[in-house]
Amino acid sequence: MHVDLKPGPPATRVARPYVFPEVIRRGPLIAADLPGCPIGYAALLFDHGVLHEPAGKEGVLQLLFAAVREGGERLGRDELAFELEGMGATWSTTVGDDFVLVATVAPTAALVPAVRVIAETVRRPRLAADAVARIRDGQLSALAANWSKPGRRQEAALARVLYQSGRQAVPLRGTVASVGSITPGFLSEYHRHHIAGTGRLVLAGDLAGIDLDMVVEAGAALGGPMALGEAVAAGAPRSVPRPAVGRDFVVVDRPGAVGARIALAHHVPVDAASVHAPLTVACHVLGGTTHSRLARELRDRRGQVYEVSAGLQLTSRSGVFSVRTQTGTETAGEVVATVLQEIETLRRGGVTADEFEAARALLTGQFPIAYLTPQAVGIALGCLASLGGTDDFHSRKYRELASLDRTSVNEAAGNQLSSSDLTVVVEGEARPLLASLHSAGLGPVRTDDEGRA
Structure with a gap:
């Protein structure tokens, strides 16, 4: 029996337009429902990004959230890692131009306790002076070493040419001079003023199995009612294009x-x-x-x-x-x-x-x-x-x-x-x-x- 393996003409199909998941807003919470997804994403959102960093202290947010990973008042670095691992959760930080997201990815059933652990750590970090100094020195060494890598000098020069002034004229992670000027005391004050009592909550997952009120309550741990930070009202200064x-x-x-x-x-x-x-x-x-x-x-x-x-x-x-x-x-x-x-x-x-x-x-x-x-x-x-x-x-x-x-x-x-x-x-x-x-x-x-x- 002869079998013709030559494919025929493709079936005529009309592409289904993409629609982003429905956005749900509830007070300080913004969420998207992903039915059937067994893993959820939750993040504390701080409306204070790289473009808000003060002149001469560029790189402070990268340093701050690296130091936050040393742990909080209740759980130190190792205890924090064990606690999250026991929940099947991870955590990460995204430092953007206009905001910072401190996020956890966890099974849906573990999202509430994972958010609470992250919120406690971020709002009440230890920020011990010796730990901050150690992390800062490590970042200074990395900045100096990276300067010898291809492309670093080019990107810095391009930023200086494109912008006459402002944060965008300085590399994302700052410079040896700017990071080196950040003291443990300054970092603690910066955290207290811009992070400790502010923040909103972002959530993506199967919302049918999540109590949204409990997530908001967990996200507000040790920080009082979640609300916009001062940086939102003030707005970040614009860099001046050349x-x-x-x-x-x-x-x-x-x-x-x-x-x-x-x-x-x-x-x-x-x-x-x-x-x-x-x-x-x-x-x-x-x-x-x-x-x-x-x-x-x-x-x-x-x-x-x-x-x-x-x-x-x-x-x-x-x-x-x-x-x-x-x-x-x-x-x-x-x-x-x-x-x-x-x-x-x-x-x-x-x-x-x-x-x-x-x-x-x-x-x-x-x-x-x-x-x-x-x-x-x-x-x-x-x-x-x-x-x-x-x-x-x-x-x-x-x-x-x-x-x-x-x-x-x-x-x-x-x-x-x-x-x-x-x-x-x-x-x-x-x-x-x-x-x-x-x-x-x-x-x-x-x-x-x-x-x-």
């Missing part, structure tokens, strides 16, 4: 480097939400996958890079378009020139119909995957609560992406992307890099020597 004044070529010297790290970036309007979805598609076409324009040109045809990426970094206060790659020192100038040319080609000519359809299909297909776990949903809820978004924020983002047309993508690329007002930062051995950039006709080029670990 005005675009044409191309700015910067070389960051890293003696002995065997290659070049390249970053090209400029600001995009963070308040123009309507352009975020079309710009995401445009960036994907430019440098989002191994089939992107930059990958085909720089990797497949020229063999000058292994990988290259283009994308948007968006926060509540800033938006940055960037392209990043690595190459040999001698080919750095040619790679930069090619990237500039491809950006201009995209800006002027837009994306093709095939590129648009492929990018939109991939991005809409990936969108739901980003929210498959309780942790992912919980962090998304934390962002939603901290930034004041509407309950349909994530569902609306999907709809905006799915309903895009090619015209809107091309308009956004033409109006928002630029090859003439870019900051170009190249890290590597300065002398041959300068020669490579000049030979490609790029310049004027300046050398950045302001960076410090």
